[in-house]
Amino acid sequence: MSVRCVRKYRESDRDAVRDICYRTGLMGESAESYWPHKESFVELWTSYYTDEEPESLYVATINDVVVGYLTGCMDTASAPRPAERFAAILERYELWNQPGVAEYLIRAKQDSANDTEHPKGELLDPRWPAHLHINLLPEARGTGLGALLMKQWQDHLRQAGVPGCHLGTIAENTRAIGFFERMGFEKYGRPVLIPGLRGPVGEWLHEQLMVWST
Secondary structure (H helix, E strand, C coil), X not given: CCCEEEEECCHHHHHHHHHHHHHCCECCECHHHCCCCHHHHHHHHHHHHHHHCHHHEEEEEECCXXXXXXXXXXXXXXXXXXXXXXXXXXXXXXXXXXXXHHHHHHHHHHHHHHCCCCCCCCCCCXXXXXXXXXXXXXXXXXXXXXXXXHHHHHHHHHHHCCCEEEEEEECCCHHHHHHHXXXXXXXXXXXXXXXXXXXXXXXXXXXXXXXXXX
């Protein structure tokens, strides 16, 4: 019988978290299809949480193997802005010269020129100051581990007296939307185009903000 567990992040989990991030980076599938430079992708999406706020990071395991994670931030306003992190990583890895990534960046620039309303990625509102990202490998989905991760995080926020939390997810990912709604999140605002990002058959994708109050 497999043993499922949710626990606090340990430094030894860092490589596993980064690997899962990349393997699930596009609606649960690999990010390689649009961002083939793994190191910069995982640096962008995991480094703040593993290196600056590890106490807000939880992992899910099956038989002691890490199969998912929830990265959290208790106070979004105090964390580095996503645009600042992106700019630094863009320069560090010279992403305009990275095959595949450069094409994505060009497409994003073109999309932005045609659509002036961009995804927020974060919500600076004192009602929902915290935020999270959650990802699970295929073998962990449908096992209840996702709900356990979310409940652990929500209990953590309640105990700390944090009034609420927000997240951004892809609006076309109806499975994710349904999961978050079951965990008590509600949609906030309307979906907004994500510049450069495309779905499996080339369709445009949109970001949906969602909020939860303790």
